[in-house]
Amino acid sequence: MHSGATDPILTDFTRVLLELRWGDMDAYGHVNNVTQLKLLEEARVRALGSPTHSSDAPTTPGRHGVADMVSGVEIPTVFADASATTELLVASHAIEYRRPIPYRTGPIAVDLVISEVKAASVTVGYVICEPDGSQEYTVAETVVVFIDIASGHPRRLSDSEITAMESVLGTPVPLRRTRR
Template structure:
């Protein structure tokens, strides 16, 4: 797999891609912690930063050394197949599984979202996540997302090419430990 972090640990994962995200005041709910719907948005933001934006050709550019992708993503380098396929392929979320293990309190400083590619199927990829403290001391949320590759012209699922499959399998990691068995 790709490079590891300098000192980053996660007790639930061996090798992973880490995305650091800042919380916003508006992410809190009436109970003073990050809302469950907002946590899904954090997973989406981390996924786009780690896997590449499906709209990268029209996205605002990031400047290295400022608050862009280069400062927030580390660890296993995930191949760019998601961004590369975007001209002919839609990447649709087919399902989410999410377990909220502890409330995320609002605070200054980033939260870590650690990602793994945990399954590669003929027309889909499963991404696992752990939202945790950057020092690995506390796990807040464990989740999975299945992303399906859809051919834009036909509107039907398309198989990953041999090169895409090989690229994803080269970074395949252990699935996140969801408490409920996958169906």
């Protein structure tokens, strides 16, 4: 399923539109590098569902309560569904800042793809870009590990979770310094 949105790198993706804040800028007038990691986190939670979904406040109707901000490939609710018994912890980030993101009014696009599903983890790829697809700024990946709350140890994804996540598996983002 494609939303009609374009991305300078990805073909099929989930798009999250996020507004920048004045305080996101650094002294050079660009979006700060640490803020960009926060943008990735916000996009991941909005697209995949909250990792604390079972205890979150009620949401508005729509896709994870943010239907007006999320479009494109609909990622299964595995993350939100697992939240009662599972912690979803970031194991690693790989991020490449390709161009500075200038501050502007209006949203920035964060496009996501599930690029790898393993026994106890999922890799999410991202491109931060202009909403019209004219420019990419940042390319990144995050490995999220499923941790059993009771034991504190990684837990294997169930067959149904693997099947659901593999149904939206996409091409990994092209990191220049790949770990693969």
